[in-house]
Amino acid sequence: MIQSPLYTIRLRLGILCLTLILSVLSFSCNKKEHTEAKTEIKNQKPTLSLSTSEANEIKKLLSTNDVLKLSFDQHKEKADKAIINGIEVPTPKDPGGGYTHEKHKRNYGEMYAAGIAYIITEDTKYSEFVTNMLLEYAKMYPSLPLHPKSKENHPAGKLFWQGLNESVWLVNSIQAYNLVSDAISQENKTIIEENVFKKVAEFISVDSKKTFNKIHNHGTWAVAGVGMTGYVLKDQDMVDRALYGSNKDKETGFLKQIEMLFSPEGYYSEGPYYQRYAMMPFMLFAQAIQINQPDLKIFEYRNQLLGKAVTTVLQLTDENGAFFPFNDALKEKNYLTSELIFASNIAYAYYKDSSLLPITLAHEKVSISGAGLEVAKALKNFTPKAYEKKPLLITDGKNGSDGGLALLRMSNGKKDKKLTTVFKFASQGMGHGHFDRLSLFLYDGKQEILQDYGAARFLxxxxxxxxxxxxxxxxWAKQTIAHNTVTVDETSQFGANVKASSKVSPQLLFSNLKDSNLQIVSAKEENAYQGIIMQRTLALVKNEATERPPFIIDVYAITAKETHQYDLNFMYQGQVMETNFEYLKENTLSPLGVKNGYQHLWKLAEGKSNQNFATLTWLNQNSFYSISSLIDKESNMVFSKLGANDPNFNLRDDASYMLREKNKKNHVFVNVIEPHGNxxxxxxxxxxxxxxxxxxELIYSDDEYTIVQIVFKNDEHYTLTIVNQEHDPHKQHKTTIDNQIYQWTGNYNLKTN
Amino acid sequence: MIQSPLYTIRLRLGILCLTLILSVLSFSCNKKEHTEAKTEIKNQKPTLSLSTSEANEIKKLLSTNDVLKLSFDQHKEKADKAIINGIEVPTPKDPGGGYTHEKHKRNYGEMYAAGIAYIITEDTKYSEFVTNMLLEYAKMYPSLPLHPKSKENHPAGKLFWQGLNESVWLVNSIQAYNLVSDAISQENKTIIEENVFKKVAEFISVDSKKTFNKIHNHGTWAVAGVGMTGYVLKDQDMVDRALYGSNKDKETGFLKQIEMLFSPEGYYSEGPYYQRYAMMPFMLFAQAIQINQPDLKIFEYRNQLLGKAVTTVLQLTDENGAFFPFNDALKEKNYLTSELIFASNIAYAYYKDSSLLPITLAHEKVSISGAGLEVAKALKNFTPKAYEKKPLLITDGKNGSDGGLALLRMSNGKKDKKLTTVFKFASQGMGHGHFDRLSLFLYDGKQEILQDYGAARFLxxxxxxxxxxxxxxxxWAKQTIAHNTVTVDETSQFGANVKASSKVSPQLLFSNLKDSNLQIVSAKEENAYQGIIMQRTLALVKNEATERPPFIIDVYAITAKETHQYDLNFMYQGQVMETNFEYLKENTLSPLGVKNGYQHLWKLAEGKSNQNFATLTWLNQNSFYSISSLIDKESNMVFSKLGANDPNFNLRDDASYMLREKNKKNHVFVNVIEPHGNxxxxxxxxxxxxxxxxxxELIYSDDEYTIVQIVFKNDEHYTLTIVNQEHDPHKQHKTTIDNQIYQWTGNYNLKTN
Known part of the structure; x- marks a missing residue:
């Protein structure tokens, strides 16, 4: 299928040329730069990301455009260094992190850098470097067995222990080859194309067909590499298989991935940390499709889904630019990552969305591509400003019906700083998902206040x-107790079973993020624990009449037929300042439990109280925060600290404050979270x-309504009424409790004083 | 003594006028601005910090000088707000932090702000605010008893629980009064001077004579307040008592304080955190002296000691500008503090030391004073650059013979970032001192790597x-185990007895911080533990021939006649990555000991090893660090964590790694501390x-010499020879060990390969 007879190639070439001409005509309507590029093409070399005319323009602008120069110089320096160090293509041997693994990773990076250096400088030392390295691969690749460190049940590569890296290698190397191919002799081209690119593409798309057809980011890297190779090798069959799946039936492949892997708002269910990574092949391949098959209108596909996906992943970051650590995420990863330089440059170039420019400015570099060129030119006249983070409801699931996320954001009263509450009621997020339904995260400006652990991993x-x-x-990290939500009977949601959890999602009940003084979201989880229904409502409240910073009302209602133990955990960050209850610290420390994450918590102290609410106040980076929680005499307030049963010091020593309710059937946790001083x-x-x-006070709670009242010391009263069923924003409600009439329209009501 | 008859006042006034004229003549040689000020004086009002002509110049510059405008606006805003809130002078009642305490603090700040606002705007609402508030104080102060919350054995105030605050109140209020006095009726002036300033000055200088004559920062605030009041009230007797002590015998008072409280380099033995605070009255009073009695040449006194003191306290900061947390220090305190705005502005104005400008720029504001005006004008043409932190040896004690501090600083290879090792072999530093002799602190750029706890206090x-x-x-914080030094037999140095510790100091043996590739310091402590001599030598080493970042060789030699347990502790910051030895983590945690700070450490793990060195590698903010230590089979490597026996969550949960040597007499700890990757x-x-x-390897060790050898994996050898007695940089040494001849000149020798 891959090695087509010569006449087929010619025929295809003809068709491709025709397509190209049509493409140019179609494309010229939207995009002037690329039109120029096309019309100047001399040798009809396909373009993946950077045409010769764009390269010429970049060359001209280098002396006046700093960001372009800096970006190019980094590639050139890398290439120069690589040339000095010489070429080494070692026999694959080591697993991830090991020498040959890292070397093959470095190799594709260096080839790509040299490709860029060549097309801008036209210095053949760079094209020779790429050529010679690819010729080395050509010697080795055809006879390579599967990687010796590949693992059962995990798609293998040949150069790398896993197939994913092989696809990434291809995405990068085919671009490098494309950039320098003008300078390669026909003889070498044939060697390289036959022995490297066709073989790698065959390995990825045929030998590893299962991954290739997977609706998963590994699949995206695979189809991107193979599809881009198809364009360069002018092999439309290869391209079509990438676009429509091995069987070209559109049941798999790139288009299907766009359809299935994102929610209507462009949320990728593995979470932003993985979405960041996935956006690169999505956007790079889309760019190549747009250039080579503009009639596919790939950037318009599914209501401009790819553009939305870029915006969504950027919005899913804190004020440091770090991705919200949903699921298996490394907290140090932020939107300055190279994947998002490519993705945001391409998104800007195709959607002309200037709201992206603050991000591209923060990157301090652009990709050396047609898209990067447009960004660099736009930045020239751009007045720096902060990227605007908005309150946002983002649904999950391809139809948007598998729960989602709510980002509640309000100014915290300090310049350009926001109080951000993230409410996660999303689907499992595949194998990297955590059992964290109805969890919340709280940030104040750049600080994590109530944190999620992220992943236990040192990449x-x-x-x-x-x-x-x-x-x-x-x-630990996947278990429910690691998150700011309720753990029932010291077991994780779904018994920590991914299969079970993946079948069902929480449901959004109602939300309103449009009111400047009240942002509210309510979601329900009915499956995480058998026979238990959980509904959490978060309201971010600001009273303009007071100087009080915004605060959060958190109502977590649980309905069950049997009695259970409910542990509502808060992974607070900071130092305990005071409590309004007595607690006793332990003289020797033991783990809080024996399994499901509890075994990792050292129990530090436990408190009880006769008051009807418990307050913990802590200090974080010179600011004070409090959680005040409705309790009764039986409630336990438990302090613990991470680090037990951790033989190799793998865990951080995060602090935890837990409200423990034993022997309860129905129960409503009511918490107020206040940032309140500094x-x-x-x-x-x-x-x-x-x-x-x-x-x-919990004024009322049944299947229909939950009513809570918060009173501040200056006698401000906030009465929040939540509708628990038959949600309708226009429905009128009326109920009488203790002779008092409550009357309102819609799914909630917040009455002040 | 205070209420002189009228003719005395007139006489004094005559003398003062004469002095003022002479002052102007003398001062005009150095300082043009102040000359102008003096010649324009209309009503012969004395100046403390801002003359009318300077105020006029500031007024003119407000529209063009941003820093001046911003600085002034802050005062004006504060004053405006204060005027809206109205005047309240409550009867003193509460202790530190309580309402009346905070209110009286706010009052003097608001009066000072209003004073500034008045002299620049000439709007009488500001002068009236100050006048009316002072009139309120005039009603209350004369009949005030000692503060009800004052404590035995602690100098009391009347407005505040302690006398120190009373002095600070006076320093601020007398300036406010001075700024607005033109606008006050003679009648009110008399009321205010008689019933407030004379009474407060009398309370501070007569009733609280003991503190007033103390060689201590409380004494400095007292004499500054009283001396400045003397200038404003034209009471030279008051000034003289402030300058020369109650008995005017120069045995106490301001000049004596300058002489006794600083080392020749301007180090203040309580440490930089307290020095920062003390610099304010030193510099404010000096400024007033310079303006009113320039013939005293106060800024030249003791080889320009005050200038040196400002530079020294600024050098004693990390790359965040935070003061090294010697003794009782709050780590969040940095050189942006208001005290150092005053001090650095005055230092710049009088010494014209442009190296201070980066600091004044970082302040983002200036004091509204003659000195601040000069800084604001200088900043107008100043190209921003970083404040240069240098390698520095700073002696302690008035003669520089009571030990000291060494700041070893070398580029860490990253832009503008330094690796900084602080070696503390200073005197006790009075009541706020810690038992931390021969301790080290390590910073890499802005990060603490080996930390000192600072003070256990939430200010x-x-x-x-x-x-x-x-x-x-x-x-905990004062105990030896809290510091990166050796604790003997689980007891603190000097049995944690301040009196004993204050009598003796460690001794500097030799140092050289001038070599670009080797900075070395050696110091000795013979008194901290009876019968035990400790000598620590720290060398910061860079080999230009390699890409290796600078590393530290740490040789801690102990000589004793009896056997002891030696615990060398490292309070490392970060997460354990790996060790080259096995350790066993505890299943339940117990405190490491029962007293002297050990009771606060949870013991986490203990390791042993058959190798001859133990390595701990940890990660801090994405950088890797290792401590490798010479050990034998009996050595214990102990991991612990702070937080035991801490009933109110007062302690942080810092990590500790300890090398424990039991049953040793003489012993040499040899450690290599490497920053090595990221x-x-x-x-x-x-x-x-x-x-x-x-x-x-410890090649040799006796009374005369210690020779250690460090070998890196690439076979770089570093052989460090240390001379232990008869130190002389020119002396020639020769010794033969294992048939190898070691020959060198001076107190140390580092041989590479």
């Missing part, structure tokens, strides 16, 4: 199990170090 | 014992995650 750190996910990722070390002054809560 | 946080030093400050989350690449040490 590429050899001494930490070669940089792989650590055992504690499963035993310590100014310059002035040595302390403002509002105490919680302002005077009372919390 | 002004009411819920933490009213913001006072917490019990754990004594039981993790780049953008590129997902890891560089040099492993320690590079192949071997550590």
């Amino acid at each position: 590429n750190v050899e001494s930490k199990q070669g940089g792989r996910y650590l055992p504690e990722n499963k035993t 310590f100014d070390p310059k002035l040595e002054s302390v403002q509002n170090p105490h919680s302002d809560i005077k009372n919390i | 002004n946080v009411e819920s933490k014992q009213g913001g006072r030093y917490l019990p754990e400050n004594k039981t 993790f780049d989350p953008k590129l997902e690449s890891v560089q040099n995650p492993h320690s590079d040490i192949k071997n550590i």
Whole structure:
């Protein structure tokens, strides 16, 4: 199928040329630069990302456009260094992190850099470097067996232990080859195309057909590599298989992936950390499709889904630009990552969405491509401003019906800083998902206040199990107790079973993020624990009449037929300042439990109280925060600290504060989370170090309604009424409780005083 | 003494006028601006910090000088707000942090702000605010008893629980009064001067004579307040008592304080955190002296000691600008503090030291004073650059013979970033000192790598014992085990007895910080433990021939007649990555000991090894660090974590790694501390995650010499020879060990390969 007879190639070439001409005509309507590129093509070399005319323009602009120069110089420096170091194409041997693994990774990076250096400088030392390295691969690749360190049940590569890296190698190397191919002799071209690119593409698309046809980011890298190779090799069959799946039936392949892997808002169910990675092949391949088959209108596909996906992943970041650590995520990863340079440049070039420019400015570099060129030119006249993070409801699932995420964002009263509450009621997110339904995360400006652990992994750190996910990722980070949600009977949601969890999703009940003083979201989870229905409602509230910063009302209602133990955990970050209850610290520390993550928590202290609410106040980076929670005399307040049963110091030592309710059937947790003051070390002054809560009351709770009342010390009253069923924003409600009439329209009502 | 008859006042006024004229003549040689000020004086009002002509110049510059405008606006805003809120002078009642305490603090700040606002705008609403508030104080102060919350054995105030605050009140209020006095009726002036300033000055200088004559920062605030009041009230007797002590015998007072409280380099023995605070009255009073009695040449006194003191306190900061946390210090305090705005502005104005400008730029504001005006004008043409932090040896004690500090600083290879090792072999530093002799601190760029705890205190946080030093400050932070030095037999140096410790100091043996590839310091402590002599030598080493970052060789030699247990502790910051030895983690945690700080450490794990060196590698903010230590089979490597016996969550949960040697008499700890690699989350690449040490050997050790050899994996050898007695940089040494001849000149020798 891959080695077509010569006449087929010619025929295809003809068709391709025709397509190309049509493409140029079609494309010229939208995109002037690319039109020029096409019309200047001399040798009809296909373009993946950078045409000769664009390269010429970049060359001209280098002296006046700093970001372009800096970006190009980095490629050139890398290429120069690589040329000095010489070419080495070692026999594949080591697993991830090991020498040959890293070397083959470096190789494709260096080839790509040299390709860029060549097309801009036209210095043949760069094209020779790429050619010679590919010729080395040509010698080795055809006879390579599967990688010796490949693992059962995990798609293998040949150059690498896993097939994913092989696809990434192809995505990069085919671009490098495409950039320098003008300078390669026909003889060498044939060697390289036959012995390298066709073989790699065959391995990925035929030998590894299962992955190739997977609706999964590994599949995306695979189809992107093979599809881009198809364009360069002018093999439309290869391209079509990438676009429509091995059987070209559109049941798999790139288009199907776009359809299946994203929600209507462009959310990728593995979460933003993985979405960042996945966006690169999506956008690179889309760019190549747009250039070579513009009639496919790939960037318009599914209501401009790819553009939405880029915006969504950028919105799913905190004020440091770090991705919200949903699922298996490394917290240090942010939107400065190279994948998002490519993705945001391409998105800007095709959607002309200037809201992306603050991000591209923050990158401090652009991709050396047609898209990067457009960004560099736009940045020339761009007045720096912050990327606008908005309150956002993002649904999950291809139809948007598998729960989702809510980003509640409000100014925290400090310049350009927001209080951000993330509410996660999304689907499992495949194998990297955590059992964290109805969890919340809280950020104040750049600080994590209520945190999610992220993944237990030190990426590429050899001494930490070669940089792989650590055992504690499963035993702690994925478990429900690691998250700011309720764990029932010390077991994780779905018994920590991914299969079971993947079948069902939480449901959004109602939301309104449009009111400037109240953002509210309510979601329900009915399957995580058998016979238990959980509904959490988060409201971010600001009262313009007061100087009080925004605060959060958190109502977590549980309905069950049997009695259970409910542990509502808060992974707070900071130092305990005060509590309004007594607690007793332990003299020797033991783990809080024996399994499901509990075995990793050292129990530090436990408290009880006769009051009807418990307040914990802590200090984080000179700011004070409090959680005040409705309790009764039987409630336990438990302090613990991560690190037990951690033989290799793999875990951080995060702090945890838990509200424990034993022997309860139905139960409503009502919490108020207040940021309320700060310590100014310059002035040595302390403002509002105490919680302002005077009372919390659950006024009413049944299947229909939940009504809670929060009273502040200055007698501000907030009465929040939540509708629990038959949600309709226009429905009128009326109920009488203790002779008081409650009357409102819609799914909720917040009454102040 | 205070209420002189009228003719005395007139006489004094005559003398003062004469002095003023002479002052102007003398001063005009150095300082043009102040000359102008003086010649324009209309009503002969004395100036403390801002003359009318300077105020006029500031007024003119407000529209063009941003920093001046911003600085002024902050005062004006504060004053405007204060005027809206109205005047309240409550009867003193509450202790530190309480309402009346904070209110009286706010009052003097608001009066000072209003004073500034008045002299620049000439709007009488500001002068009236100050006048009316002072009139309120005039009604209350004369009949005030000692503060009800004053404490035995602690100098009391009347407005505040302690006398120190009273002095600070006076320093600020007298300036406010001075700024607005033109606008006050003679009648009110008399009321205010008689019933407020004379009374407060009398309370501070007569009733609280003991503190007033103390050679201590409390004394400095007292004499500054009283001396400045003397200038404003034209009471030279008051000034003289401030300058020369109550008995005017120069045995106490301001000049004596300058002489006794600083080392020749301007180090203040309580440490930089307290020095920062003390510099304010030193510099404010000096400025007033320079303006009113320029013939005293106060800024030249003791070889320009005050200038040196400002530079020294600024050098004693890390790359965040935070003061090295010697003794009782809050780590969040940095050189942006208001005290250092005043001090650095005055230092710049009088010494014209442009190296201070980066600091004044970082402040983003200037004091509204003659000195601040000069800084603001200088900043107008100043090209921003970083404040240069230098390698520095700073002696302690008034003669420089009481030990000291060494700041070893070398580029860490990253732009503008330094590796900084602080070696502390200073005197006790009075009551706020810690038992931390021969301790080291390590910083890499802005990161603490080996930390000092600082103080256990949450300044002004009411819920933490009213913001006072917490019990754990004594039981943990001051104890030797809290520091990166050796604790003998689980007891602190000097049995944690301040009196004993204050009598003796460690001794500097030799140092050389001038070599670009080797900075070395050696110091000795003979008194901390009876019968035990400790000598620590720290060398910061860079080999230009390699890409290796600078590393530290740490040789801690102990000589004793009896056997002891030696615990060398390292309070490392970060996450354990790997060790080259096995350790066993505890299943339940117990405190490491029962007293002297050990009771606060949870013992996490203990290791042993058959190798001759133990390596711990940890990750801090994406960088890798290792400590490799010479050990034998009996050595214990102990991991612990702070937080035991801490009933109120007062302590942080810092990590500790300890080398424990039991039953040793003489012993030499040899450690190599390497920063050696990093993790780049953008590129997902890891560089040099492993320690590079192949071997550590103690070649020789006796009373005369210590010779150690470090071998790296690439076979670089570093042989460090240390001379232990009769130090002389020119002396020739020769010794033969194992048939090998060691020959060198001076106190040390580092041989590479």
